[in-house]
Amino acid sequence: QVQLVESGGGLVQAGASLRLSCAASGRTFSSYVMAWFRQAPGKEREFVAAISRSDGSTRYADSVKGRFTISRDNTKNTVYLQMNSLKPEDTAVYYCAADDGAILTALTRRYHYWGQGTQVTVSS
Numbered sequence: 550q551v552q553l554v555e556s557g558g559g560l561v562q563a564g565a566s567l568r569l570s571c572a573a574s575g576r577t578f579s580s581y582v583m584a585w586f587r588q589a590p591g592k593e594r595e596f597v598a599a600i601s602r603s604d605g606s607t608r609y610a611d612s613v614k615g616r617f618t619i620s621r622d623n624t625k626n627t628v629y630l631q632m633n634s635l636k637p638e639d640t641a642v643y644y645c646a647a648d649d650g651a652i653l654t655a656l657t658r659r660y661h662y663w664g665q666g667t668q669v670t671v672s673s
Contacts, residue, residue, distance in 0.1 A: 550575050551573050551578070552573065552662075555644065557570050558667030558668045562672050565671075566631070566632060571585075581662075582602055582648045582654070583600050583621055583646070584647075586657065587669075588642050589641040592641075594644070595610065596655035596656075598610065598613065599654070601651075612638075616635075617633070635669075635671045637671045639669060642668050643667050644665075
C-alpha cells in the first residue's frame with residue numbers, strides 16, 4: 550500500500566500560480582502511476598492530470614492543458630502539480646491518487662489510493 554499526503558493549497562487571485570505537492574510513503578513510489586483529481590462543491594470528482602511511473606509521459610484534462618504541469622521526483626517520493634493562470638473555475642479540493650497499473654488512465658475507479666485533499670480557492 551501507499552499513503553498520500555497533499556499540501557500547497559490556498560486562496561489566490563485569478564491569474565496567480567500555485568504548486569501542489571503530494572508526498573508518498575509505503576511501497577515503492579516509482580511503481581505507481583500518479584494523478585491529480587479535483588472536486589468542486591456539488592460536482593463529481595474529475596481528472597486533472599496523470600504521470601507515468603518513470604518515463605515522464607503525461608496526460609491532462611482539456612480544461613487545464615497548457616496551464617497545469619504534473620511532474621514527479623521518484624527520489625523524493627513526491628508528485629507535483631504546478632498550476633499557472635488560475636481561474637475561479639479551478640476552485641476545488643485537489644486530490645492526489647495512485648494506481649499500480651501501467652496506463653495513464655483518467656478513470657477515478659482505477660485509482661485505489663487517495664490522499665485527504667487540499668483546498669484551492671481562486672477569487673475573481
